[in-house]
Amino acid sequence: MNDNESRDFDTPFEVLMPEGGIASPFVFNSPHSGRLYPQAFLDQARLDAVTLRRSEDTFVDELFTCATSLGSPLMRAHFPRAFVDLNREAYELDPRMFDGPLPPYVNTRSIRVAGGLGTIARIVADGAEIYRDRLSVREGLQRIERYYKPYHHTLRGLVDRARRTFGMAIVIDCHSMPSSRITREPRRRPDFVLGDRYGTSCASIITDVAQETLQRLGYMVTRNKPYAGGYITETYGAPAAGQHALQIEINRALYMDEVKYERTSGFSWLANDIGHLCQRLTEIAPDTLLTRQAAE
Template identity: 40%
Template structure:
């Protein structure tokens, strides 16, 4: 399996240019790609110098270890793409126009800072607030600083994801993106008891058969599963999910309490079971993709 752009990073004293992603290329006959846009853990030194909050506040909003959890699916021939830069530096599951112009001393780098509930909450493409609710930065950013983050971390990841999904579609006649995330076990003081939330944009981003395949896989393993509430899928799912064109995208949210200590951002033994279960899920999705492709070819 081809491996490129691989790094294991947190903060780094070596500020040479970093690759924006880790990639394991899919086999030629595989229609499936797993992605992890929020598991990056590289915090550039210049970014750390701007922090108003402790670094641990930012680490607690990472989808920590999700890139490692999905990595064994590459042994099946499935492609994987994972972020390197931390989501507090730039959030890859947002449109690059979702920027709060009030964060910048001379205006946002995109033509119009897109207003959205996520931007209003401080969770735009360049986030404003940390897990504690405090501002991340000690000062306003310049337009050039924001543009540098988009150029360095955001656009390379999305070019790679788009290019690979397009190539998969040409090779296999369809593409399947499984966008993998983790969710906190406590939101606004309320404990999330669901283990897995499947996001399909309320049916708009993927075939129902794919959603049932994923749902039934986790249910059979004893997980508590829900769909679309409160996470229906973000920018990546929305952007790449066009089931009428046989381009499918589904988001998976995994409750962090199952596999990590959320305060210290350390693994718990449950990680290894989930890692095995995710690999088995990959095989189920491959079988679904191949089976429906064969069925469609017979109909035509």
């Protein structure tokens, strides 16, 4: 990694805090909505800048800015998923991508690595190879040290603060998914997919409230299929320890032109509905979760 690349990320991520202070155990997180592509990264890529964006959760952070008005922080990355994927283990790396041997602690055998979507991805969402040449091992490890680890250190701090203050923390991990038009699937994809690791990453009331709220608003909602939740949901979701995590996937066709990467007229409508969803979630009584936590 060179100095020019570092300067592209004076602020690699940020936490939007409520003006009146944190008043809720909820922590909203948008790890894949980053849209700043370093020139050095673009120079390494065999893909053009538009194609690189296929893995992006474009505008998802903006859809959830309502969280701050409800007393909850919103964390978001500015660097893109194709550069460093925060929803992976720290060291899920594909040895075929690098010009030398990786350290022995690196996980080179995960399913995500095999699929080309490790911590430093080999491909974008549709399978196109990102890089012209192999990366240096040093560069790969530096990306993790400079971007991945500080992000998770900050997210962990928000979660720990919520637990100290409220006796619990609830992470809402915010994502988007391509529509069936883009994936060319024969069936329409749902509007929302709620991932709670099949009931293991959060109390059922959290998923229930999210599903019921969205369905009342007229959306098609499924649970855990095709997305049950990734590394963040799995790692930060430990209900017995007072930590809950729910992943929310939004169909991009609801709010954006998936070819032009532009907001459509549906963006404002959806943002209002997301605001209603966030309000309903943050209205869940902490005592209810604490009672269930104690029972477990």
